[in-house]
Amino acid sequence: MAGLPDAVTTVEDWIAEGNKVAARGVVTGTHLGDFAGIAATRRRVSYNAMRIFALDGGKVTEGWFVFDLDGLMRQAHRPCSARRVILSLEGPCCSSCRSGSGSKDPLTPCAVPSSDLKVDIGDLIVEGDVVDPPLVGTALTPKEASATRIGSCP
Amino acid sequence: MSIEENKEIARQVVDAVNRGTLDALDNLVAADMSSTSRFRGKGRAWQAFRTP
Numbered sequence: 645m646a647g648l649p650d651a652v653t654t655v656e657d658w659i660a661e662g663n664k665v666a667a668r669g670v671v672t673g674t675h676l677g678d679f680a681g682i683a684a685t686r687r688r689v690s691y692n693a694m695r696i697f698a699l700d701g702g703k704v705t706e707g708w709f710v711f712d713l714d715g716l717m718r719q720a721h722r723p724c725s726a727r728r729v730i731l732s733l734e735g736p737c738c739s740s741c742r743s744g745s746g747s748k749d750p751l752t753p754c755a756v757p758s759s760d761l762k763v764d765i766g767d768l769i770v771e772g773d774v775v776d777p778p779l780v781g782t783a784l785t786p787k788e789a790s791a792t793r794i795g796s797c798p
Numbered sequence: 799m800s801i802e803e804n805k806e807i808a809r810q811v812v813d814a815v816n817r818g819t820l821d822a823l824d825n826l827v828a829a830d831m832s833s834t835s836r837f838r839g840k841g842r843a844w845q846a847f848r849t850p
Contacts, residue, residue, distance in 0.1 A: 652816045658808070660801045665808040697811065699804045703828040704811060 647679025653693065666696045671711065675720055680713075682720045691716040 651673030659666040672690040675682075693711035697704045799807075807826055814822040 653812055655809075655812055658805050660805045660808075662801075663799075663804065665801075665804050667808060667812060695808075695812070697804075697808045699799065699807060700828070702799050702803070702807060703831075704807065704826060705828045705831055707831065 647675060647677045647684075648673030648689065649676055650674050653695075663700060664696060664698050666694060668692075668694045679720065680717065682717070685720055687719065689716060689719040691719075 648671070651671050653667075653669055653671045655667045655669040657666075657668040659668070669692075670690050671693045672688065675685045675687050675689050677684050691712040692715065693709070695710075696708040698706040811823060811826050814820065814826070
């Protein structure tokens with residue numbers, strides 16, 4: 645579990661015959677440790693897996709573990725295509741939001757000059773992607789903003 | 799043991815692994831259990847339950 649220390653298996657099918665039980669499902673976890681020579685990416689990954697248990701006298705005596713290694717490797721290696729998520733906006737717009745007088749949409753209604761917006765983009769895991777690199781204090785143009793998922797003002 | 803009883807034991811194994819309570823596996827797994835995985839090859843008991 646070094647690579648995915650929080651891995652959880654969700655079994656979707658239990659199939660049993662004789663003294664064997666098969667479990668087919670999906671393992672989901674966060675790539676927080678080295679795995680097969682790949683340094684931690686902090687991505688959420690999932691892969692198909694199957695376990696087969698042989699039992700005797702109420703105990704598991706033998707087991708087989710088969711999983712989609714290729715699929716897991718593809719997820720760990722894939723290019724980062726994360727959408728940037730703005731953790732907070734520093735500027736008159738967001739100040740208004742915080743005071744309750746502004747819109748929850750921190751850009752369009754307020755029409756704050758982009759040079760006045762400082763965004764704090766964190767190193768977040770978003771739908772399996774990592775925001776990389778973190779951009780703190782970066783000005784964001786409206787065009788960039790429209791293509792970026794913008795978090796709500798706190 | 800019946801098929802249903804075996805399935806229940808297998809469920810308990812998966813639950814224990816998900817919770818990270820590997821000590822609970824002591825009562826569910828034979829001491830000389832062997833396991834085989836594509837990633838690790840053939841090995842002893844705990845390796846069967848460890849995910850990558």
